[in-house]
Each structure stands twice: as structure tokens, then as C-alpha cells.
Amino acid sequence: MSLDSQLAGEEAQIEEPKPQFDLTVSVDSMLAFLRVKPANADQVVTYDEVVDYLTQKGITYGICEDDIRDFCETKKFYTELLCAKGDLPVDGEDGSITYNFSTNTDFRPKERADGTVDFRDLDMVKNIAKGEELCRITPPVPGKDGTDVFNRTVPFKPGRSPLLPGGINTAVSEDGLALIAEVDGCINFTSSRIDVSEVFIVRGDVNSASGNINSIGSIIVQGDVREGFSVKAGKDISIHGMTEGAIIEAEGNITISNGMNGMGKGSLKAGGNIVGKYFENSVLTANGDIYADVLMNCRATAGGSIILKGNKASLIGGKYEAGQKIVAHNIGTGTSKATKVSIQSPKLNDLLVIGSEEESMEALEQQLTNAKNDLEDFQSKFADLRAQIRADNQMEPEKQSQMIKAAIIKKAKMADEVQGIKDKLKIASEKKNSLSEFKIVGSSVVYIGTKMSIGPFNLTLMNDYSNMKFYANADEIVFSPVLPSDF
Structure with a gap:
């Protein structure tokens, strides 16, 4: 073997020094950074060498292959290389609650099309029918797991599911996602609770501060109802004060502690009874009875009876019709302004027809x-x-x-x-x-000029009558003294 061949073999057996690798991994193991220090300026660092090193260190996911190749080819060893990048987890989205009513508590007047403002319609009462949904949960949206550079799964953080804000007269639906009203009523809402009340309470007057009141349940007004406003209820209405020129409507009973001056435009309509101390210049319609101390210059219609009780128990001026009887101490005024009283009902008409066909x-x-x-x-x-x-x-x-x-x-x-x-x-x-039983009773005085009608018969009184009741036979209106059983 020649001397040159021997020297070449010895040089081949001497290994070239390897480059130095310095690896840094972020705290969350989502990023890996690499620094390379070549043994000499001409040393070549290959892609495979870098990947082999990373594999030895356990970095196997998210390898930035293109960046590593470019790093090696351009010999950017003086810079820090982002050599691996994990996938961050995508956390789930929190669930939410959708309310099926307005949660606005800032009651403001509505603007009309012409730019004017309606101070009467403030939408203060939020009604709900039995069985209807008050609110519903939208479930959380699932997230997605992540993977770090060591190929380990990083779980996502699940979204939170909100709690249904259940309160009085509410129930959770079968699927657990909705809150249901258990009764017809109005909604009382706070951020953490929903109650359904069968009675809506106005703690003061019904006026421009409250607006009109319209409830599917009952209503209690602790003050007065002012002129031009309305109170409407699916059940009963109780007004602790008085009423002025307003519209009051209830499917049940209407009770007004002090009374009402309708001012010629106020009206009451009840599916049951109407009760109050006095009613003046008002229109009253009740499927049941009307009870008062004084009815003055009103138009009143009762499917049952009109009963005047109290210190005065007087029916003065106006027009009054009942299905059964009208009872008062005093009826009429004795002036030129007539008071009209009438008894009308299908049962009365049937009795009169049958009576006229038979012998006396x-x-x-x-x-x-x-x-x-x-x-x-x-x-x-x-x-x-x-x-x-x-x-x-x-x-x-x-x-x-x-x-x-x-x-x-x-x-x-x-x-x-x-x-x-x-x-x-x-x-x-x-x-x-x-x-x-179909009668008009005046236990004190029924005044001259009072106009009566009972069924098809009419009578205008030409004198005052004291302690007398009026009813019909088969031929006409007749009268007789009042008995205790007539009240």
C-alpha cells in the first residue's frame, strides 16, 4: 500500500464533529424552538439530522417540515427555529338562555308613526298562558381537543350550562331545557328568577307612570285609575281607590272600593259582578249582578240583578236593565229627567207566553x-x-x-x-x-215620572209610590206592597 493510500484511509476514519442542537419547549408544550451551532462554517446540517434529533427528544407532532428544510438549506443557524407547533384545544362555548318575553324593565312610552308618544302603552305587564315556555336553554357547544408537540392530547374546557331561573308557578320541561308557566298570569322577572303571578299588583295609581294595565290574570290597583287609562284582566279586578273616566274590563268580577265618576266616557264590563260604592255618568255591563249604594245618570245592564244597598241605596237618573230584579230604597228623581228601569230576560218572556195561553x-x-x-x-x-x-x-x-x-x-x-x-x-x-220574582222594588219611594218596562209591558208612574214592588202578570205591570222576601 502506498503512503498516499494509507493517509487517505486514516482521514476517512476520523469523524467530522457534529453540530450542537439546543432545544427549548414552551411551558404548555405547544411550541418547540431549536438553535443549531455547526462545528465549522462549512458544516452542512441536513433536514433528516434535525428531525432525528427532535424524534430522540420526543418531539413527534406538528413538525414544521418546510421551515426546517428552508432553515437547513439557507443555513440560518444564527436564528432560532420554530421547529414544531402543537394544536391548541378549542374550548366549548357556554350555553345561553333565550327568553320568550321582553326582559326590558325600563318602561318607556312608545313612539307612534307620526312621531308623537303614547304614554298609555308602556307594556308593563308581561302575560303568559299556562303551559307556555318562559325561556329555553341553548346547550353548550362542544369544543375540540388539542395535541402538543409530544403528541399528547390536550383536553378542551367544556362550556358551562346555565341554570333555569325557576320561581313561583313555574316548572321545568321534560327535556330539562325549558321553563314552563304552570298558571295563567303575569311574569315577574329578575336576572336570577322568574315568577308567574296570578295577580298583578299596581302599587299606586294607574296613570302615565304605569300606562294601561292588561293582564291575563287578576289585577289589584292599590290606588286610583286616572282619566283616559284602561285596566283589563282575564280574571278579577280590584281597585282600592276610585276611578275617573277610565275603561275597566274583567272576565271575572270588578270591585271598586270608592266608586267611579265616568265623566260620560268611562265604562265597566264584567263577566261576573260589578261592586262599588257609587257610579256616576258611567256605562256598566255585568253578566252577573251590580251592587252599589248610588247609581246616578248611568247606563247599566246586568244579566242578574241590580241591587242598591247602603245609606242612600238610590237609583237616580239614567237607564237600568236587569235580568232578574232591581232593588233600591229610592228610584227616580221626581224631576223632568226620567229614570228608566227595565226587567228583561228570556225566562220571563217564556213565562209570560205560557201564562197568556192558559186560563186565569x-x-x-x-x-x-x-x-x-x-x-x-x-x-x-x-x-x-x-x-x-x-x-x-x-x-x-x-x-x-x-x-x-x-x-x-x-x-x-x-x-x-x-x-x-x-x-x-x-x-x-x-x-x-x-x-x-222578576220585579222592581222600591222600599222607600219610587218617584213620579219613573219609566218602567217588564218584558213587553211598559208603565210610566203618574204618582209617587212608597214601599212598593212592581212585576208583570200575563196582561200588564201590577204592583203590591214590599215583603221581607223581596230583598
Whole structure:
């Protein structure tokens, strides 16, 4: 072997010094940085060398291959190389609550199309029907796991699910995602609680501060209802103060502690009763009864009765119609301004029609007297007739038997006729009593000029009447003294 060959072999056996690698990994293990220090200026560092080093250090995910190749080819060893990059987890989104009503508590007047402002419609009452959803949860949106540079899974943080703000008269739906109203009512809302109340309370007056009140349930107004405003309820309305020229409507009863001056434009409409101390210049409509101390210059209609009770118990001026009876101490004014009172109902009309088709009680009583006399006269002669028939030796026994039998049948028919007339009298008496239940009662004075109508009959009083009730028979309006049972 020549000397040159021997020297070349020895040089081949001497390994070239390796470059130095300095690896830094971020605290969350999502980023890996590499610095390379070559052994000499001409040393070549390859892509494979870098990747092999990273693999030895456990860096196997998110290798930045293109950056490493460029780093090696351009020999940018004086810079720090981002050699691996993990995928951050995507955290889940929190769930949310969607409310099916306005959560606004800043009640402001609505602007009309013409630019003016409606101070009466503030939408203060939030109504809800039984079984309807108050709010519903939108579930959290799932996230996505991440992976660090060591190829380890980094779990995402799940979103939080909100709690349903359940309160009084609410229930959670079967799927657990919705809050349901258990009753018809109005919604009381805070950020952490929803209550459904069957009674909406106005803690003061109904005026420009509250706006009109419209509730599916009952309403209690602790103050007054001012002119031009309205209160409407799906159940009862109770007003602790007074009412001025307002519109009050309830499916149930209406109670006004002090009373109402309708100012010619106020009205009350109730599916049940209307109760108040006094009503003046108002329109009242009740499917049930109307109770007051004074009704003055009103138009009132009651499906039941109009009852005036109290110190005055007076019905003065206006027009009043009831289905059953009108009862007061005083009716009318005695002036030129007439008070009109009327009793009208389908049942009354039916009784009047039936009564007009049948005989009068006087005629029936006369018929009963005659029938009784005939029966008594026949009974007194029956024994003698029977003895005469049997004593007649000329008459055949069979003939005697037939005559006696005929006399017995006649007696029975006469007795049936008496009983039939008694039955008719009983029915007629019941109808008369029923008719007298449809009445107008003035326990003190019913004044001259008062105009009455009961069913189809009309009467204008030409005198004052004291302690008198008026009702109809089959022919006209009649009157009689008031009895304790008339109240």
C-alpha cells in the first residue's frame, strides 16, 4: 500500500464533529424552538439530522417540515427555529338562555308613526298562558381537543350550562331545557328568577307612570285609575281607590272600593259582578249582578240583578236593565229627567207566553168551586141512587149492576176533574210566583215620572209610590206592597 493510500484511509476514519442542537419547549408544550451551532462554517446540517434529533427528544407532532428544510438549506443557524407547533384545544362555548318575553324593565312610552308618544302603552305587564315556555336553554357547544408537540392530547374546557331561573308557578320541561308557566298570569322577572303571578299588583295609581294595565290574570290597583287609562284582566279586578273616566274590563268580577265618576266616557264590563260604592255618568255591563249604594245618570245592564244597598241605596237618573230584579230604597228623581228601569230576560218572556195561553187563576178557582159542588151533590145522592136501583124488582140484576157501575165511573170522573183543576191551579200559582220574582222594588219611594218596562209591558208612574214592588202578570205591570222576601 502506498503512503498516499494509507493517509487517505486514516482521514476517512476520523469523524467530522457534529453540530450542537439546543432545544427549548414552551411551558404548555405547544411550541418547540431549536438553535443549531455547526462545528465549522462549512458544516452542512441536513433536514433528516434535525428531525432525528427532535424524534430522540420526543418531539413527534406538528413538525414544521418546510421551515426546517428552508432553515437547513439557507443555513440560518444564527436564528432560532420554530421547529414544531402543537394544536391548541378549542374550548366549548357556554350555553345561553333565550327568553320568550321582553326582559326590558325600563318602561318607556312608545313612539307612534307620526312621531308623537303614547304614554298609555308602556307594556308593563308581561302575560303568559299556562303551559307556555318562559325561556329555553341553548346547550353548550362542544369544543375540540388539542395535541402538543409530544403528541399528547390536550383536553378542551367544556362550556358551562346555565341554570333555569325557576320561581313561583313555574316548572321545568321534560327535556330539562325549558321553563314552563304552570298558571295563567303575569311574569315577574329578575336576572336570577322568574315568577308567574296570578295577580298583578299596581302599587299606586294607574296613570302615565304605569300606562294601561292588561293582564291575563287578576289585577289589584292599590290606588286610583286616572282619566283616559284602561285596566283589563282575564280574571278579577280590584281597585282600592276610585276611578275617573277610565275603561275597566274583567272576565271575572270588578270591585271598586270608592266608586267611579265616568265623566260620560268611562265604562265597566264584567263577566261576573260589578261592586262599588257609587257610579256616576258611567256605562256598566255585568253578566252577573251590580251592587252599589248610588247609581246616578248611568247606563247599566246586568244579566242578574241590580241591587242598591247602603245609606242612600238610590237609583237616580239614567237607564237600568236587569235580568232578574232591581232593588233600591229610592228610584227616580221626581224631576223632568226620567229614570228608566227595565226587567228583561228570556225566562220571563217564556213565562209570560205560557201564562197568556192558559186560563186565569180566577177562572180556575171558579171552575174548582163548581166542580167540588157538583161532586159533593152527586156524592150525597149516590147512596140513594144505588138503593133505588137495587130496590127496583122490575129491573134485571144485570141491568142493575150496569147502572151502579156507571154511577161509580161518573163519580170517579168528577173526582178526577176536581183534581185536574187543582193541578192547573198549582201550576198557575207557581207561574204567578215565578213571574213575581222578576220585579222592581222600591222600599222607600219610587218617584213620579219613573219609566218602567217588564218584558213587553211598559208603565210610566203618574204618582209617587212608597214601599212598593212592581212585576208583570200575563196582561200588564201590577204592583203590591214590599215583603221581607223581596230583598
